[in-house]
Amino acid sequence: MSESVLTIVCPGKFASERYALALEAGLKGLPCRVTTRLDKPMRNLRILFAIPLDDSGMNRDFYDLLGFLRTHPDALEGCVAGVMVDGPGDLYTKSAARELVLAANLAGCTFVGRPLAEAIGSLQNFTVQAKNAGCSLTDAFHLAVKNLAERILSFSSPALKNPKLLVLHASSRRTSNTLALWDKVKRHLGGTYTIAEICLRNGTMEDCAGCPYTTCLHYGEKGECFYGGVMVQEVYPAIRKANAIVLLCPNYNDALSANLSAAINRLTALYRTTSFQEKALYAIVVSGYSGGDIVAQQLVSGLCMNKGFYLPPRFCMLETANDAGTAMRLPGIEGRLDQFAAGMLEQLHNE
Numbered sequence: 001m002s003e004s005v006l007t008i009v010c011p012g013k014f015a016s017e018r019y020a021l022a023l024e025a026g027l028k029g030l031p032c033r034v035t036t037r038l039d040k041p042m043r044n045l046r047i048l049f050a051i052p053l054d055d056s057g058m059n060r061d062f063y064d065l066l067g068f069l070r071t072h073p074d075a076l077e078g079c080v081a082g083v084m085v086d087g088p089g090d091l092y093t094k095s096a097a098r099e100l101v102l103a104a105n106l107a108g109c110t111f112v113g114r115p116l117a118e119a120i121g122s123l124q125n126f127t128v129q130a131k132n133a134g135c136s137l138t139d140a141f142h143l144a145v146k147n148l149a150e151r152i153l154s155f156s157s158p159a160l161k162n163p164k165l166l167v168l169h170a171s172s173r174r175t176s177n178t179l180a181l182w183d184k185v186k187r188h189l190g191g192t193y194t195i196a197e198i199c200l201r202n203g204t205m206e207d208c209a210g211c212p213y214t215t216c217l218h219y220g221e222k223g224e225c226f227y228g229g230v231m232v233q234e235v236y237p238a239i240r241k242a243n244a245i246v247l248l249c250p251n252y253n254d255a256l257s258a259n260l261s262a263a264i265n266r267l268t269a270l271y272r273t274t275s276f277q278e279k280a281l282y283a284i285v286v287s288g289y290s291g292g293d294i295v296a297q298q299l300v301s302g303l304c305m306n307k308g309f310y311l312p313p314r315f316c317m318l319e320t321a322n323d324a325g326t327a328m329r330l331p332g333i334e335g336r337l338d339q340f341a342a343g344m345l346e347q348l349h350n351e
């Protein structure tokens, strides 16, 4: 059973007045308790991680928190969370947030879609929200904290009879490690899902043209995008129907491959008119050598923080395998595939 009190996790002793005011104004009237550290596993909490950064973009207590989460893979079972980060400069706020989200998610924590209230030094990142709300940058920051806190408290993962999954990949079935892992997960899921798979590898995938906001909105309202093609004809309708998307992600130069990246960029027009907040994001990431966490963090920021998909607990499976066929021969892989599929079954069939 989840509770209706918000636990504010505030690591760090050098919090600024702005940070304290944002928590005070944003959380006014909400039932809250505050803790400065996590040093034992928590169950079924609603959590706002509130992270202040210093002039170097760091916070040693925050790194202790990351260390605890990375070494306690069941530390946050049943918890639902979001993150507030406040830093004095333009840099490091987003990277701190996505490191935390990945670590906490792999420790069992769900993250709501758009789980970040981020304050860079100048607060210029709130320019659009402030203009839309007719308020100051500071008030827009406070409103973002308030809105996030309310969404953390009210979140419930949808309970579904016959969940619809959309799988996006750009791999070759003959050689791909990520596809081989997915095929096994799919077999574990059995017939209880309606699964659509779209391959974005057909050579016609255009990246986002970066149209002006009004042009993008104009196309989005018609269910289209400037370039059309597979994104508009297949991916948009499939995402509208899907309860969850699964991205199959080989690590290409410590990043998502170009086709998948382009697909995420091209979701912008759909996002203008369709909320993704009740849609879950899953992923399988395979790196030849290292760096899967960087790819997973790209998914966290691109699809969860920016586009608003929510992250079910342990949203991604991370494996290291290079040559064709080697992922399926990794020690312990069957057990990890079982666990990943069992997580999907439990999370999406929780009616």
Ligand SMILES: Cc1cc2nc3c(=O)[nH]c(=O)nc-3n(C[C@H](O)[C@H](O)[C@H](O)COP(=O)(O)O)c2cc1C
Pocket: 171, 175, 176, 177, 178, 179, 249, 250, 251, 252, 253, 254, 255, 286, 287, 288, 289, 290, 291, 321, 322, 323, 324
């Ligand atoms: C263009 C390209 C770039 C790659 N870059 C990296 C990399 O930066 N780090 C890494 O660990 N593996 C890298 N790899 C290896 C792949 O991540 C690895 O072979 C993985 O198993 C591929 O998954 P797939 O078989 O599903 O395509 C790269 C492979 C290719 C083709």
